[in-house]
Amino acid sequence: MSTDTGRLGADGVLVGFVRALRAAGVEASTERLYAFLRAVAVLRPGVRADVYEAGRATLCGGHDDLERYERVFAAYFGSPAGRTAHAPRTAPPPRLRLVARGAPRGAGAPGGKAPSGPPVAALASSAEVLRHRDVATLDAAERDQLSRLLAAFALRGQARRSARRGPARRGEVDPRRTVRELLRRGGEPARLRRHARVERPRRVVLLVDVSGSMAPYADALLRFAHAAVRAGRTEVFTIGTRLTRVTRELSHRDPELAMAAVATAVPDWRGGTRLGELVREFLNRWGQRGMARGAIVVLLSDGWERGDPELLGRQMRRLHALAHQVVWANPRKARPGYAPLAAGMAAALPSVDAFLEGHSLAALERLAAVVRGADAGAERVRGADRA
Known part of the structure; x- marks a missing residue:
């Protein structure tokens, strides 16, 4: 492995960490990213303490960023031992376990050739790979790590x-x-x-599908919704065979308590899907009265519809007329050869402003960027967003 290749691998891990910070609400601009990479290069890229201090000095712009930085760093690299968010460090954090990609077997033995590239932190590398993994394919340990990363999310609507x-x-x-x-x-x-x-920021409304076809993704999407509720001005509903408002249940500070409260409140886990009827119920009870007016409405669903697709199409047109922007995130969209041929998805798509994937952490990060108006490259189904 060449030195340049190793350097690019290490930089890729650090860039992924900065993306996670942005999803958590830290305004880590491109200039701050370059400063962070330069600072780490001057220090020791494979030592957790140096990466921590370099990022804290270059990526945080205020007191509010420090808490988010601590949470994302702990989820991405592991908790910095010997210090807390508010207490001074009493002992230097231990070094990360380092690996070098492509290192020859036995390189560490006497007479072995040392790897030519810079070391890459194994834990951080796994977190970067995890960002792009389909949630449905994760094992229990990977889901735990994903939950920690999702807990650091911050979802805010575009400023108005x-x-x-x-x-x-x-x-x-x-x-x-x-x-x-x-x-x-x-x-x-x-x-x-x-x-x-x-x-x-504009109000954000999340409609999370908890039907049987969405079961592999429901927990991750609700944890994403929990982080959004904690960031403020977000309403969350679950949809399946019933419409359930779960904003209050998701307001618990502890994610596990919030998930337990939602599990108790939602009566239609892993059931069927009646998207058209439930979108109509949402509009009649909450949306038409003001909750959807000028808001960014996000539907997290695969679009499978047991009811009348024409009803869903009519209700989506009503929703589109009220909301500032309608976004649809579909976990199935990431699959090779996917086309929106399901009757419900095909009926809803003409009334959707942005159609995104929703299968991975990276996809949810992009969704957060679209909601706050920072991603101009999202697939636009209709014309430009309305004022």
């Missing part, structure tokens, strides 16, 4: 300008605050106070 105004450096003059400043100074000249419209 609200009618409310707040203090700003630039913008229109705020007469009330300016006059109050003049009065406070006894009429002496004072700097003009300005205000501008406040940006806030």
